Amino acid sequence: EESHGSHSYQKKSVKDINSIDSQLDMSDNEEEEEEGNNIGLRNSKIMGNDETSPLSSNGSSAHEWLLNQSTNKKYVERERRSKEYETRFEALDEIMKKSKELDLSIDNIKPKPEILGYLKPSEIELQLTLFECFQLTSKIHLRQSVMKINASSLDIQHLLSQLLKCLDVLLGTEVESCLSFPVFIAGMNCTTQKDRNAMKQRIREFIRRYKWKNIARIQLVLDQVWSIDPNGISCVDWYEIVRKLGWDLSFA
DSSP: OHHHHHHHHHHHHHHHHHHHHHHHHHHHHHHHHHHHHHHHHHHHHHHTOSTTSTTTGGGOOHHHHHHHHHHHHHHHHHHHHHHHHHHHHHHHHHHHHHHHHHHHHHHHOOOOHHHHTTSOHHHHHHHHHHHHHHHHHHHHHIIIIISOOOTTSHHHHHHHHHHHHHHHHHTTSTTGGGOHHHHHHHHHTOOSHHHHHHHHHHHHHHHHHOOOHHHHHHHHHHHHHHHHOTTSOSOOOHHHHHHHHTOOOOOO
16 A cells, blocks of 8 residues: 555656646747747837837837937037036136236236335335336236237237336346346236337346346246247247246246
């Protein structure tokens, strides 16, 4: 009986296994059919044959749909650039506003009367001219370094003509040791050969009286600026020239 039972159990197990194999085959066939349907559905959507596909919506062709997608991308890119330009405009507008405010403050600044009260009458005129010299230097430097106005512009040439008059009064006096930066800015903005030769002569005489090497270095930097921009129509980055020379240029 035990043997019979064991034999019966073995037969039952084989049947069960055959049944399970049959079910698995059916399941595999269903999965393959479903996968095939999914692939066909995806291909149908891609080719625009399915009603839910954007390619077949309202009878649109694949070409039209792709064209629309391209148009949308261009629209997004235009929007991005528009925002970028808006941000750039805001930044430039802020720079211009601040530059104008700074320029106005340079115009309105005045020497302190209490300081002038300690000077002799002969010294007051010299100090007022020195004050004007630095006002003009600051205005030119602002236009050139921040507003990127080139040296040949009417605005800078007008300021330069006034600055050169001040320098011709101050050079050779007791205050000329203060003039390194005004001399440099004036030289930067000399655009004609006549003006440049006159500036070279001023610097040679300055070096003869004032032995510090920073004055000689000013002439070397000016020579490079004039070589790069012979007609004064570009904005030369003289900071970069000094950096490449490896100098820590002092205008004190």
